[in-house]
Amino acid sequence: MFFVDTIETAGLGNRSYLAGGQRAAAVVDPPRDIDRVIAAAARRGVRIALVVETHLHNDYVTGGLELARVTGARYLVPAAAQVSFDRVAVADGDITPVDDGLALRALATPGHTPHHTSYVLAEAGRDVAAFTGGSLLIGSVGRPDLVEPRLTAELARAQHASAHRLAAELADSVPVLPTHGFGSFCSSSQAEGSATTIGDERRRNDALVKDVDTFVAELLAGLDDIPAYYAHMGPANAAGPAPLDLTPPRRADAEEISRRLAAGEWVVDLRSRVAFAEGHVAGSFNFEGDGPLATYLAWLIPWGRPVTLLASTAADIAHAQRELSRVGMGRPVAAATGGPEDWTGPATALRSLRRSDFAGLAAARERGEDPVVLDVRRNTEHLGGAIAGAVHIPLHELPRRLGEVPPGVVWVHCAGGARAAIAASMLDAAGREVVAVDDGFGAAAGAGLGVAVPATASSAP
Template sequence: MFFIDTLETEGMGNRGYVCGGTETALVVDPPRDIDRVLAAAAVRGVRIAYVAETHVHNDAVSGGLELARVTGSRYLVPAEARVAFPRTPMADGDEVELEPDLKVRAVATPGHTPHHTSYVLADGGHDVAVFTGGSLLIGGVGRPDLVEPALTERLARAQHASAHRLADTLHDDVQVLPTHGFGSFCASSPPTDDAGTIGKERRNNEAFTLGADAFVSHLLAALDDVPAYYARVGALNAAGPAPVDLTAPPVADADGIAARLSAGEWVVDVRSRTLFSEGHVSGSFNVEAEGRPATYLAWLIPDGKPVTLLAASAAQLAAVQRELVRVGIDRPVAAATGDPGSWIRTGEMLRLLPRSDFAALAQARGRGEELVVLDVRRGSERADRHVEGSVHIPIHELHGRMADVPPGVVWVHCATGLRATIGASLLEAAGRDVVTLDDDLEAAESAGLMVAG
């Protein structure tokens, strides 16, 4: 008898797993906030005996080292991974026993990284599941370009070979349980489903439906921008992440917020973009809590820049703080919650951020108004279609390319409004007049604004 519990980290697009029997468990690719893992094991009434990493992660800081320390478990790490801490190296074919009839064996599956390793769970001698990390995903594979540009094509070919090795050695009904692929930038493509088996992937995944050359060409052509923080997170994981402190940060009052802004620090308002537009601290940036704040803030903020968080509630602040530690932003220097009127000094006013839609943009253009339309989507998104006459600067490049935005009132758009508000807040803090196009891109098509990429 075995169990497999999924630990989903939606903001990061990742999953970790707790699997085991009646007494002991193995944790695969645990999140950094290990209290979630300990709680899951407690519900099952099992002792965590092993913690396993499929690879040294780039997109999220691992909780594996700390979890192994706290639980006294063996820390299983691919043998060829270059890490600076003690661990149990796992080479191809190595096996550990959870319980007499429950075993886990390592399978070398290079591609996402050179050292990538998958783990097969066997119950009573029968393979039942494979934890594939960033190797074989649901409907795709992990991207091969996160290690070294010179290795990308070689690793893409390794991904194809690794997928076939799994399919050739495992039965069709074996569950495929990846870490990446549910919104993570480590995936080469969005998932086609929420669950998979070897048989389903064999029928639907391009790693099997395309030959090696065609697969590699298609995979390389589909690769998108790599978040800048991946290199920093990878280095943290290789060195061994420190324990995290999720207690509330020091409270920031109006004077403190003003002082931090004057010092050039980042003050980030994580309330919804609607609330931010209705009134915010001048100079603050908006990265809303419901919109993957860890990904976008980590991608945008310079390394080591102090960050102060402004949130609608203590619960919202705690949720964002938990997300940020997963990308190595360990401790906000200060925070404030509640009424934004308390975040400004006497005599100051909250700023408003104008919001509009694509129909109004079409009308403004029809009246001959001089304006700038700024598209902050990624290049792959713009390649399909774009607003005619728009300027393109991806959101992750905008902070360093303010001088490239032409003069005039800037109407900022993305695909839904989330990134547009991030971009508009950056521009407004730099002194530009802005309008957020808080609208779905399909409305731009209806307004006759779109042209083919």
């Protein structure tokens, strides 16, 4: 009897899979921190015989090469992917045994990348699961614009054809097990649900219910911004990532933290946005450790800039270090635990910032305070409705556009509060008086703030 175990990397919106039988298993699209995969195999009591990549990933550093080296597994990578290491080159139609009666069949499904390959798990000749990587997702497909702008339209058409190939060759009952689509920016849209089948997708997936021209036009029109760190993931995966080092970073005292801030390095406070607002080290940035830390920190920080982590506990530091390693940020140069009073010298005053909600913003307007409203949501979010008079600068553009924020007290908001907290910390570090709006955007209209659909989205000059 076969099994499929899901290994979820929620912070990046991805899933890896361990699939096998009584003695051996295959790992599909493994995360960089391979200890989780090895532990999953140990719980099943199986040997990892195959490590399989659907494509060279753009949103995380793979652990595939290291996992294959450590376990002695065969490393299957699409033949058309250009890599700098030895692997088993997989072509369309190749069948690779996994365990007694279990095998993987490769299906070329270009679109997310030109070389993208899906794998169908068959038991005794019957298809039982389809690992679709960045091809067919839950109610969606993977983005076609991550490889080369000139290929985007061509790859979008290929996505449509690949989805139809999967639907044509597989029975409705076959589970679809994608890698992306659970919050990952590799997904072309954010679909709901956590499980699906070929039959489910045949009824609801745009790639399967719309003609190719309509599908491509709507897909291309809906593409959102690409995280900046994606530019570094493909080359790292093609070169062959180095083994992961999760040993704890060196401990920093208040003097060292101050010195690193003065040198222009990033000091990142991982505590909750509530705790950060109450008191923090001047100049530090707030990226909550229990949110999508890797996505937004890796997106915003100048690539390669040293980072020092501050958190309440050593466990919080270790969690953040693991998250950041998944996108290739490398080891933090230093870390400190405790609270802000432990991270500042006796002559250094702590900073604080105000928090409020949309009702508070409406009240400030009614009092005639003329607050500056800063919307840091992405362009596609902003197009769906914005507060009248708000300045729109997407969060990922804010570090280079701080000078565009008008003078005055800045009330910064996003869709739910997390990104607003990051933006507020950056404005605070720049010396601006700021209020972080910690509220769901749906409450803005109810507060009487005049939400309307803007004529166009903001774009960087």
